[in-house]
Amino acid sequence: MEQSANQTPSTSDLKLAFLGTGSMNGAIMRGIISAGHRPELITATVRTPAKAEALAEETGVNAVATENDAEANLAAVADADVVFLGVKPVGIEALAREIADALKPDAAVVSVAAAITLEMLERALKPGQPVVRSMPNTPLTVGLGAVGIAAGSSVSDEQLARVVTLYEGAGIVKVVPEHLIEAVTGVSGSGPAYVFYLAEAMAKAGEELGLDADTARDLARATVAGAGRMLDGDVDPAQLRRNVTSPKGTTERAIMSFDESGLPAIIAKGAKASADRSLEISRELDS
Ligand SMILES: NC(=O)C1=CN([C@@H]2O[C@H](COP(=O)(O)OP(=O)(O)OC[C@H]3O[C@@H](n4cnc5c(N)ncnc54)[C@H](OP(=O)(O)O)[C@@H]3O)[C@@H](O)[C@H]2O)C=CC1
Numbered sequence: 001m002e003q004s005a006n007q008t009p010s011t012s013d014l015k016l017a018f019l020g021t022g023s024m025n026g027a028i029m030r031g032i033i034s035a036g037h038r039p040e041l042i043t044a045t046v047r048t049p050a051k052a053e054a055l056a057e058e059t060g061v062n063a064v065a066t067e068n069d070a071e072a073n074l075a076a077v078a079d080a081d082v083v084f085l086g087v088k089p090v091g092i093e094a095l096a097r098e099i100a101d102a103l104k105p106d107a108a109v110v111s112v113a114a115a116i117t118l119e120m121l122e123r124a125l126k127p128g129q130p131v132v133r134s135m136p137n138t139p140l141t142v143g144l145g146a147v148g149i150a151a152g153s154s155v156s157d158e159q160l161a162r163v164v165t166l167y168e169g170a171g172i173v174k175v176v177p178e179h180l181i182e183a184v185t186g187v188s189g190s191g192p193a194y195v196f197y198l199a200e201a202m203a204k205a206g207e208e209l210g211l212d213a214d215t216a217r218d219l220a221r222a223t224v225a226g227a228g229r230m231l232d233g234d235v236d237p238a239q240l241r242r243n244v245t246s247p248k249g250t251t252e253r254a255i256m257s258f259d260e261s262g263l264p265a266i267i268a269k270g271a272k273a274s275a276d277r278s279l280e281i282s283r284e285l286d287s
Pocket residue numbers: 019020021022023024025045046047048049051066073086087088089091095112113114135136137138189190
């Protein structure tokens with residue numbers, strides 16, 4: 001049964017480490033900083049020195065490259081209260097094993113990786129280390145993220161609430177049983193790409209209707225951004241759609257065409273393909 005966490009402990013003094021600060025961990029970190037977390041309490045690691053320099057310059061965090069400092073990940077977690085693991089799924093377990101002995105025993109380790117199960121994470125860390133499996137998405141970077149999280153066996157209510165509060169600074173959070181994380185992946189983890197894909201397709205449609213490429217792209221982009229902004233809050237997408245759809249008007253014809261083409265089923269099939277791929281990667285990596 002899905003539930004929303006409702007405790008809001010203070011997280012403003014927590015020391016955070018982001019290990020592997022690319023698209024996803026970078027989005028989480030930027031969202032948390034925009035929500036007010038002080039960059040001087042954050043250490044971020046990447047592999048490449050130039051990327052570390054750019055991150056430090058842009059965000060003010062302490063950013064370190066593992067190519068410059070082989071101990072960077074160990075140093076980053078040494079006094080961290082919450083550690084976000086943000087490397088590709090294939091590298092997560094090795095990273096967890098690398099930092100296992102350097103973590104504070106009560107540090108919460110939050111994986112953002114697709115397909116990496118709580119069992120795999122707990123096996124790679126020391127017994128009793130609190131672990132959270134999360135499935136975030138990149139709109140966290142603009143404070144409009146959507147995150148699913150599942151708690152490991154050693155996570156206290158307070159530790160889970162801290163992770164929820166950190167994420168809630170930059171989006172909405174749903175606490176779900178682990179077996180539903182694949183569903184979260186199929187809807188919201190991969191979801192931003194579906195929406196960008198829609199914007200690409202709308203732009204192409206505009207060109208086919210005679211608009212020049214720049215005009216078509218700008219109209220499609222602004223439409224998806226504006227509609228996305230209207231969805232922020234407790235609103236019903238179907239009602240917003242109906243507000244655009246005049247009886248016997250132009251939009252109605254377009255929606256009828258989408259329905260005749262089976263668009264809802266096509267989207268459901270794509271979301272399932274994402275969820276299924278997550279399970280497939282789990283099987284590939286679980287040794
Ligand atoms: N992108 C997305 O929308 C989403 C991604 N995820 C998950 O997020 C994770 C990361 O994906 P994504 O952000 O897209 O990938 P990226 O390639 O953008 O980021 C990976 C980061 O890890 C760094 N890195 C690699 N190895 C190490 C290491 N040993 N120590 C420190 N840093 C390291 C890379 O540094 P460098 O660039 O210098 O090589 C890079 O900054 C994946 O597990 C994915 O499943 C989950 C939800 C959504």
